[in-house]
Amino acid sequence: MKKVSAVLLTFGLVVSLSSGLSAEAKTSVAKVKTYKNCTEMHKDYKGGVSRAKNVRNKGGKTRYKPHVSKALYDANKKSDRDKDLIACEQ
Structure with a gap:
């Protein structure tokens, strides 16, 4: 029992x-917040948003390091024009 x-x-x-x-x-x-454009995203994340920490920028050197968040990147995937898994890099 x-x-x-x-x-x-x-x-x-x-x-x-x-x-x-x-x-x-x-x-x-x-x-998870969805941003209308990169200008809005840069107010919160100056370097943009990366999907993973080992992702490298295709466009060359950037001024700021991107914030790493898979969920945030997936919600704002439309802002990644060069498809390098970093949205709104700067």
Whole structure:
């Protein structure tokens, strides 16, 4: 009887934790901001937004280092004209 109750308690904890994590993941996705153009993005991120930290700029030397955020880049992918995985680099 003790083993059955321990298994049920463990199962209940796993289910409650997994549902809490998925709610947090949905909340963090909803907070990603989409910018109308690069001028707006440069107010918050002077160097633009990079999809990954190992991405290199195709256009040459830039003045500022880009902020790294996969979710933010994906939301503003339209602003990456040269398709080098850095949106609005400067």
